[in-house]
Amino acid sequence: MKKALILILALLATTGVAHAGWWWDNYPPDNTDVRLTVTNLPIVWLDVDGNYIDQEERITARMKIIHNGDGELNYADTVAHPGQRIDYEGYVALRYRGNSSFSLSDKKPYSFRPLDKPLEDGGTKKKVNILGMGKDNNWALLAPYNDKSMMRDLLAFEVSRPWMEYTPKGKYCELFLDGIYYGVFIMTEVVSNGKYRLNLPDPGSEGDELTGGYLMEIDRNDEENYISKYHPVNNNGTPYNNQYIHIQYKSPDYEDMTSEQIKYITGQIDKMETALWNYHPGQTPTYQEYLDETNFIDYQIAMELGHNVDGYRLSAKFFKRRDSEDPRFKMVVWDMNIAYGNSNYYAGSRTDNWFYTTNNTLNNEGDPQLVPFWWYKLNTNPAYTEGFKNRWAQYRRTNLRSDRVMATIDSLVNVLTSHGAEQRNSQAWPRWGEYVWPNYYVASSFSDEITYLKDWLTRRIKWMDNQLGFDPNAVVRGDVNIDGMVNISDVTALIDYLLTNSVTAIDVDAADCDGDGKVSIADVTILIDYLLTGKW
Numbered sequence: 001m002k003k004a005l006i007l008i009l010a011l012l013a014t015t016g017v018a019h020a021g022w023w024w025d026n027y028p029p030d031n032t033d034v035r036l037t038v039t040n041l042p043i044v045w046l047d048v049d050g051n052y053i054d055q056e057e058r059i060t061a062r063m064k065i066i067h068n069g070d071g072e073l074n075y076a077d078t079v080a081h082p083g084q085r086i087d088y089e090g091y092v093a094l095r096y097r098g099n100s101s102f103s104l105s106d107k108k109p110y111s112f113r114p115l116d117k118p119l120e121d122g123g124t125k126k127k128v129n130i131l132g133m134g135k136d137n138n139w140a141l142l143a144p145y146n147d148k149s150m151m152r153d154l155l156a157f158e159v160s161r162p163w164m165e166y167t168p169k170g171k172y173c174e175l176f177l178d179g180i181y182y183g184v185f186i187m188t189e190v191v192s193n194g195k196y197r198l199n200l201p202d203p204g205s206e207g208d209e210l211t212g213g214y215l216m217e218i219d220r221n222d223e224e225n226y227i228s229k230y231h232p233v234n235n236n237g238t239p240y241n242n243q244y245i246h247i248q249y250k251s252p253d254y255e256d257m258t259s260e261q262i263k264y265i266t267g268q269i270d271k272m273e274t275a276l277w278n279y280h281p282g283q284t285p286t287y288q289e290y291l292d293e294t295n296f297i298d299y300q301i302a303m304e305l306g307h308n309v310d311g312y313r314l315s316a317k318f319f320k321r322r323d324s325e326d327p328r329f330k331m332v333v334w335d336m337n338i339a340y341g342n343s344n345y346y347a348g349s350r351t352d353n354w355f356y357t358t359n360n361t362l363n364n365e366g367d368p369q370l371v372p373f374w375w376y377k378l379n380t381n382p383a384y385t386e387g388f389k390n391r392w393a394q395y396r397r398t399n400l401r402s403d404r405v406m407a408t409i410d411s412l413v414n415v416l417t418s419h420g421a422e423q424r425n426s427q428a429w430p431r432w433g434e435y436v437w438p439n440y441y442v443a444s445s446f447s448d449e450i451t452y453l454k455d456w457l458t459r460r461i462k463w464m465d466n467q468l469g470f471d472p473n474a475v476v477r478g479d480v481n482i483d484g485m486v487n488i489s490d491v492t493a494l495i496d497y498l499l500t501n502s503v504t505a506i507d508v509d510a511a512d513c514d515g516d517g518k519v520s521i522a523d524v525t526i527l528i529d530y531l532l533t534g535k536w
Contacts, residue, residue, distance in 0.1 A: 134196025212322030306339030341456035397484030
């Protein structure tokens with residue numbers, strides 16, 4: 001009977017008989033009676049007056065955000081608690097967003113653009129600073145659902161942020177839609193060209209202005225896209241001639257681009273791909289003229305650390321500035337919710353292989369979205385792989401130190417649990433002990449999920465250490481302040497140690513630069529000499 005009712009409702013919706021205001025249109029949670037009184041997270045209210053939210057066409061909604069500041073509490077009863085800080089209040093153009101995160105999740109994500117007035121009155125988008133993330137007119141409310149830890153995206157952002165030129169910012173919040181509690185969401189920047197994001201200029205029609213800025217994305221063949229003339233390859237470099245790389249136009253929008261701009265940016269992509277395609281080990285690579293190799297290494301570290309089954313091939317965003325600023329393509333980390341052991345397909349839960357080498361598996365499974373040949377070619381260059389090893393070592397000595405990774409997870413756990421947000425979300429969406437696509441591990445509780453995540457990351461990091469020849473216990477000579485680098489700050493830390501005899505936040509073994517078994521002024525002299533000459 002229930003299945004028949006669902007079928008009838010689906011038929012009514014597709015034939016246009018269903019109308020705005022039906023409660024089932026906006027995908028309410030299982031439990032619509034969850035109560036929120038006080039929370040450490042910002043509270044977001046969306047009001048659509050029962051109107052249906054569409055995935056394509058935006059509708060007018062009213063939004064109000066209460067945020068009394070980081071570390072402060074926020075109260076849902078604004079009458080009993082007047083004078084709270086309103087972070088934003090006004091109209092927004094709202095729609096659903098996402099592909100699998102929409103179609104395969106009960107809890108739906110949203111895209112919104114702040115408006116000066118309702119769309120029906122000719123409203124236009126305006127830039128708003130939301131939760132301190134800088135003024136922009138393009139925002140998302142991610143809906144962590146299949147990621148039961150609710151932190152995989154934010155974790156990926158945080159471990160990548162120190163290294164990437166741009167990584168999106170996001171903050172947890174709790175959402176009400178038409179007065180119903182919908183759970184924990186992530187208010188996040190969308191990767192775009194705004195001043196507080198990529199800060200890309202609009203491309204012009206000639207000269208240097210024509211050369212930037214552009215934002216592109218490797219993804220499905222479901223929007224206007226440039227089709228590469230080079231095919232994905234298998235693990236031996238043999239092309240799959242019936243498979244294609246689709247590169248979508250993200251900014252400017254395709255319909256807003258001139259023929260000159262389209263010709264230019266696709267021509268630059270073709271030059272980069274041709275240089276990559278023609279590279280063979282032992283040659284001097286020419287592709288470095290077109291892509292930022294260090295940035296590509298950083299992106300690969302992020303994808304491989306998470307063993308992201310969507311990595312490289314879906315939601316893979318890259319951009320280009322004007323030639324006068326930087327003529328090379330660069331990647332941006334995005335869409336990591338089914339990474340870090342969260343996927344049961346394409347062996348996503350494995351910790352012991354490189355995902356960039358999985359085209360054989362993807363093709364055998366009939367998936368048309370394969371990893372672009374870029375990553376095969378890059379990893380045939382010994383200089384690139386050596387750079388990858390060196391960069392991994394830098395990561396591991398800093399923000400990817402095991403204790404720091406676990407501390408980041410613990411910090412996110414504290415944010416989600418200290419005032420009951422995770423518990424409320426689980427009341428609204430009771431999924432513990434249930435399989436949700438594409439979970440590999442079905443956790444029985446939030447703490448169980450976090451234990452699995454930590455264990456998976458521990459095993460993944462250990463495997464990558466072994467593959468890349470990194471010893472986490474090795475002393476890095478001269479890295480006195482244990483930040484993964486040897487520079488003038490280590491001299492300062494060493495001098496401070498000698499003056500105060502405090503060992504806080506220094507590595508005494510690394511400070512013994514002359515290897516005589518003690519730390520003295522002689523080590524300062526040797527360290528300074530190293531910084532001046534590059535030689536010990």
